[in-house]
Amino acid sequence: MNTKSYKKYFPIFVLPTLLSFSLAFIIPFIMGVYLSFCKFNTVKDAKWVGFTNYIKIFTANDATFVESLLRTTKFTIIGVILINIGAFFLAYFLTKKIPGTNIFRTIFFMPNLIGGIVLGYIWKEIMDTFCQKYLGHVFGYSGANYGFWGLMIVMGWQLMGYMMVIYIAGIQNIPEDVMEAARIDGADSVQILTKITIPLVMPSITICMFLTISNLFKLYDQNYALLGFSTKTNLVAMDIFDTFYNHQSNEFAEGMGQAKAIIFFLLVAVITYVQLSLTRKKEVEN
Amino acid sequence: MKKKLLSLTLCVAMAATVFAGCGSEESDTKTDSGNSGSKTESGSKDSGSSSDGSVYFLNFKPEAEEAFNDIAKKFTEEEGIECKVVTAADNQYESKLKAEMSKDDAPTAFIINGPIGYNSWKDYCADLKDTDLYNNLVDKDGVVQTDEGVFGIPLATEMYGLICNKSIFADYFALDGIADTGCSSIEDINNFEKLSAVVKDMDAHKDDLGITGVFSEPALNSENNWRLQTHLANVPVYYEYQKDGVSDKDQIDFSFGDQYKDILDLYLDYSTVSRESASSGSVDDAMAEFALKECAIVQNGTWGWGQISGTDGNEVEESDLYFMPIYIGADGEESQGLCAGTENFLAINSQASEADQEASVKFFNWLYTSETGKKCVKEDLGFVSPFEGADTPENPLAVQGLEDAANADTKTVSWVFPTFPSQAWKDALGEDLLSYAEGTIEWDKVISNAKDMWASEKSAS
Numbered sequence: 001m002n003t004k005s006y007k008k009y010f011p012i013f014v015l016p017t018l019l020s021f022s023l024a025f026i027i028p029f030i031m032g033v034y035l036s037f038c039k040f041n042t043v044k045d046a047k048w049v050g051f052t053n054y055i056k057i058f059t060a061n062d063a064t065f066v067e068s069l070l071r072t073t074k075f076t077i078i079g080v081i082l083i084n085i086g087a088f089f090l091a092y093f094l095t096k097k098i099p100g101t102n103i104f105r106t107i108f109f110m111p112n113l114i115g116g117i118v119l120g121y122i123w124k125e126i127m128d129t130f131c132q133k134y135l136g137h138v139f140g141y142s143g144a145n146y147g148f149w150g151l152m153i154v155m156g157w158q159l160m161g162y163m164m165v166i167y168i169a170g171i172q173n174i175p176e177d178v179m180e181a182a183r184i185d186g187a188d189s190v191q192i193l194t195k196i197t198i199p200l201v202m203p204s205i206t207i208c209m210f211l212t213i214s215n216l217f218k219l220y221d222q223n224y225a226l227l228g229f230s231t232k233t234n235l236v237a238m239d240i241f242d243t244f245y246n247h248q249s250n251e252f253a254e255g256m257g258q259a260k261a262i263i264f265f266l267l268v269a270v271i272t273y274v275q276l277s278l279t280r281k282k283e284v285e286n
Numbered sequence: 287m288k289k290k291l292l293s294l295t296l297c298v299a300m301a302a303t304v305f306a307g308c309g310s311e312e313s314d315t316k317t318d319s320g321n322s323g324s325k326t327e328s329g330s331k332d333s334g335s336s337s338d339g340s341v342y343f344l345n346f347k348p349e350a351e352e353a354f355n356d357i358a359k360k361f362t363e364e365e366g367i368e369c370k371v372v373t374a375a376d377n378q379y380e381s382k383l384k385a386e387m388s389k390d391d392a393p394t395a396f397i398i399n400g401p402i403g404y405n406s407w408k409d410y411c412a413d414l415k416d417t418d419l420y421n422n423l424v425d426k427d428g429v430v431q432t433d434e435g436v437f438g439i440p441l442a443t444e445m446y447g448l449i450c451n452k453s454i455f456a457d458y459f460a461l462d463g464i465a466d467t468g469c470s471s472i473e474d475i476n477n478f479e480k481l482s483a484v485v486k487d488m489d490a491h492k493d494d495l496g497i498t499g500v501f502s503e504p505a506l507n508s509e510n511n512w513r514l515q516t517h518l519a520n521v522p523v524y525y526e527y528q529k530d531g532v533s534d535k536d537q538i539d540f541s542f543g544d545q546y547k548d549i550l551d552l553y554l555d556y557s558t559v560s561r562e563s564a565s566s567g568s569v570d571d572a573m574a575e576f577a578l579k580e581c582a583i584v585q586n587g588t589w590g591w592g593q594i595s596g597t598d599g600n601e602v603e604e605s606d607l608y609f610m611p612i613y614i615g616a617d618g619e620e621s622q623g624l625c626a627g628t629e630n631f632l633a634i635n636s637q638a639s640e641a642d643q644e645a646s647v648k649f650f651n652w653l654y655t656s657e658t659g660k661k662c663v664k665e666d667l668g669f670v671s672p673f674e675g676a677d678t679p680e681n682p683l684a685v686q687g688l689e690d691a692a693n694a695d696t697k698t699v700s701w702v703f704p705t706f707p708s709q710a711w712k713d714a715l716g717e718d719l720l721s722y723a724e725g726t727i728e729w730d731k732v733i734s735n736a737k738d739m740w741a742s743e744k745s746a747s
Contacts, residue, residue: 041406043388060746128566140507140565142721228508229713245380246709248402250746254384 036259039252049252053259056252064231065260068239069267075148075235076216079155083212084205087160091167092193105168108161116158120225123154140227147226147233154222159215163208170204171197199282206279214272236264339394339641340368341649344386346397346630348376353666360658367645383407387635394638395646398438399629400704401534404430411437412636417647419632422655422673428700430631438631441650442669445687445698446517446587447624448610449594451602454582457495458488465490472608478545478615482552488582489556495582499558502572502584506723507565510572511716513585514550518612519715520625520703522546525616527702534705538740543733545614553585554723564723569593577602585612587625588670588684609686611699624690627701628672707743714739 031043036053038046057065090108094101111119127139127150139146174197182192198205220237227233229242244257341361345354351373358369372393374382379397386393387410398404404411413435414420420436423429430438455472458464467483468474475481485500492499506514522542527533529541540546554561558581569586570593576584577597584590594602611622632650634643653659654673663669664677670684671677679685691698706712718732 041387041409042384045409060742132563132566137562137724138565140720141562141726142717142724143726229710230508230717231710231714232717242710246713247743247746248380248406248709249707249743251406252746 032258033262036255036262038258039255041251041254049255053252053255054263056256057259057263060256064234064239064242065236065263067231068234068236071148071234072217072219072236075152075219076213079152079159079216080209080212082152083156083159083163084208086156087163087208088167088201090160090164091171092197094164095168095171105165108164110161111158112162114158116221117225119154119158120222123150123157123222124226127153145232147230151219151223151226151233151235154226155216155219158222159212163212166204166208166211167201170201174200202279202283206276206283209275209279210272213275214268217268217271236260240264339639339643339645340370341395341642341646342370342372342391342393343395343646343649344379344383344393344397345371345373346379348373350667353662356666357653357659357662360662361649361652364656364658365648365652367648369645369649392635392638394635394642395650396633396635397441398430398631398633400430400438400631400701402704402707403631404432404437404633407633408437410633410635410637412634412643413437414439414634414647418651419647419654419673422651422675424672424674428627428672430633438633439650440628440672441630441632442628442667443626443672443687443691444588444628444630444670445609445624445626445684445690446585447612448583448585449576449590449683450608450610451576451579451582451606452608453603453606454495454497454579455484455488455608458484458491458582461491461494472610475610476613476620478548478613478619481610481613482548485552485556485583496579497558497582498575498580499556500582501553501557502575502581503557503559503567504553504564504723505567505569505572506716506720507568508713508716510567510569511719512712513569513572514553514719515712515716516703516706517587517625518549518553518585519546519706520701521549521612521614521699522616523706524625524699524702525614533702536741536744538737540733540737542614542616543729545616547729549612549614550719550722557581561723561725565720573597583610588681588687591681591683592668604682607682607686609683609690611690611696621696623693623696623698624687625701626687626691626698627704629701629704707740711736711739711743 035043035046037048037050039049039052040046057063094105094108114122124139127146131137131139131141131146135141137143139150178196178200179192182196187195218237219235220241223233223235223238229238229246231242234242240257240260243260244254247253250256341358343354343358345351351371354371354373358371361367361369372382372386383393383396387396396407396410398407398411415436419439420426420429423439428440428443429436450472452472459469459471465483465487467480467487469480469484475484488495488497488500504514505511522540522545523538525542525545526539527535554564557564558575559566572581572584573586573590573593574597575581577594577600579601586593594600609624611619611624613619613622616622634646636643638646654663654671655675660671660675660677663671664679668679668681668684670679670681670688678688690696715732715736718727718735721727722729722732
């Protein structure tokens with residue numbers, strides 16, 4: 001078959017998807033960019049105000065954006081490291097020939113099947129009970145900031161299993177003969193791990209890094225269910241929502257929320273792009 | 287190839303936005319002037335019924351969803367006007383309203399929560415001064431108004447205060463060896479000093495009375511703290527407004543901040559849980575404690591009766607209820623009444639067609655004045671109607687509340703919290719109240735934070 005006859009039909013095949021993609025994504029996105037330069041209450045009554053919203057984000061008295069952005073960055077960095085290391089070692093041990101690995105794989109994967117909000121509420125109960133019993137006060141105790149680490153536990157618990165499955169697939173993909181050759185050449189298990197396994201699962205690492213970074217950076221559901229609105233614990237997605245809906249006296253609130261969302265989008269885009277190109281470089285063919 | 291794909295994508299996107307632009311322009315003009323056109327069109331189809339316009343009400347109370355759907359049906363049957371009611375999910379009203387208002391088929395009637403809500407929706411609020419609705423109101427001051435007109439009509443009168451269990455108080459006053467508090471029955475309590483003395487002594491005798499604490503648990507967490515950061519805060523702010531003779535302020539002084547602290551301390555120190563556990567539980571739990579006689583007092587409003595009577599194993603009889611004003615220690619509070627008001631104000635969409643606006647007014651007028659409508663308000667909605675000729679409600683708290691409002695010797699505390707700057711302010715205050723309860727910040731800090739944020743939120747616009 002020559003590819004030319006396919007090319008002719010290219011527009012027809014791509015059109016339905018492109019149309020729905022434009023309707024559901026591109027057009028709202030462009031409108032969103034436009035609205036970030038406007039003062040509005042509903043989408044219909046937007047008035048152009050230039051860069052006012054963007055300036056107000058950083059200069060208003062209650063500029064919570066930078067603060068929540070830093071908190072989110074810290075959360076993402078710690079989370080990505082913990083989750084990926086944890087998931088990798090779970091995968092590493094569950095690909096050894098230990099009895100019961102399938103059961104453990106299933107168990108570790110299960111948290112993913114529960115939605116974020118439900119997960120948040122369940123964990124809130126667990127942590128409340130735990131804290132009251134062992135620390136003498138509730139999870140939301142104002143004297144300590146348990147929220148950050150509590151959220152970390154929930155996200156670790158949820159994401160680790162998913163990443164584990166990806167790593168398992170990667171590790172199982174390593175040809176047995178490479179391993180065998182290494183063993184015959186006298187490599188010990190640490191050398192096999194660092195010199196053979198890790199380089200060969202780089203594609204999995206790329207995917208897992210991408211998924212964890214974007215999931216943690218954009219976190220909303222679990223944050224909301226576990227901690228509610230609080231300027232002390234809002235990650236950036238929550239902060240955007242808070243700005244948009246919870247400042248009724250401020251007629252710029254909606255525009256500011258929208259402007260934050262645009263900055264947030266650019267940040268996520270840049271970070272994930274940089275991450276993808278960095279880890280891609282390290283990938284090797286096996 | 288890639289380049290071609292990209293350029294094609296961009297072309298389509300551009301074309302689409304151009305069309306989208308046309309579309310929205312078209313719809314804009316439609317709402318401005320094209321209404322007569324669309325009206326006659328639908329009128330010819332629907333045998334004249336929609337020449338009266340149609341009603342689209344965006345309902346604020348999720349618990350009244352079924353009732354309103356039913357009411358809409360009855361209205362259409364009786365008056366032949368099309369009526370649609372959509373209900374927003376709990377806490378989603380603002381976002382739902384923003385989304386719905388952006389549509390061509392926007393709500394013709396919606397709810398604003400007071401002056402702050404009016405401020406964000408003023409381009410959409412029609413003047414209701416000349417409507418029957420306004421004329422039928424019993425208390426014409428309780429509306430959202432500016433110099434230009436009346437823009438929000440209350441749909442219900444709600445009261446809150448300290449819901450007390452009279453029988454526990456009676457048991458207490460019958461005990462031997464109680465301290466001299468200057469009171470011999472619950473009716474004698476008429477200021478903070480007496481309330482505080484009785485509460486303290488009751489707490490000392492709580493084992494005899496079979497209660498765990500005098501007050502219910504405070505439930506100071508982000509979903510349940512509205513009783514303390516909004517409703518309780520209303521009282522000191524009301525007295526401050528009274529003292530300064532204003533109805534709103536750009537800067538709050540909290541001149542009754544100490545009194546706010548006193549009443550809060552009373553709630554916290556004599557509740558069923560320790561201060562450290564102030565954030566646990568929920569309002570539902572607090573109401574259940576009251577229903578199960580684990581506590582003698584819970585701060586809540588007329589809407590709380592359903593929760594009390596609906597609790598499994600409820601031990602509180604209607605005759606046990608005593609609705610006490612929230613005394614905080616202000617001068618002259620002996621004649622203070624309950625906190626009465628609403629944050630449930632009807633607004634009519636001024637951008638809807640004349641006919642739709644008229645139909646919407648007619649709908650609410652029908653609801654509160656016709657026999658069928660009044661029956662629905664009383665039985666299905668359970669609202670205390672603020673309009674003339676209303677039936678007496680069945681809810682015992684509402685009955686006591688109405689008696690209190692009708693009592694010439696007492697003056698009700700109006701709801702001033704709709705002037706609180708924003709949800710974010712209330713959230714922050716709630717968080718600080720919890721920190722204070724847990725002893726991690728000083729009261730002065732709570733007040734100064736609240737003052738600062740009030741000023742910055744109010745000046746943000």
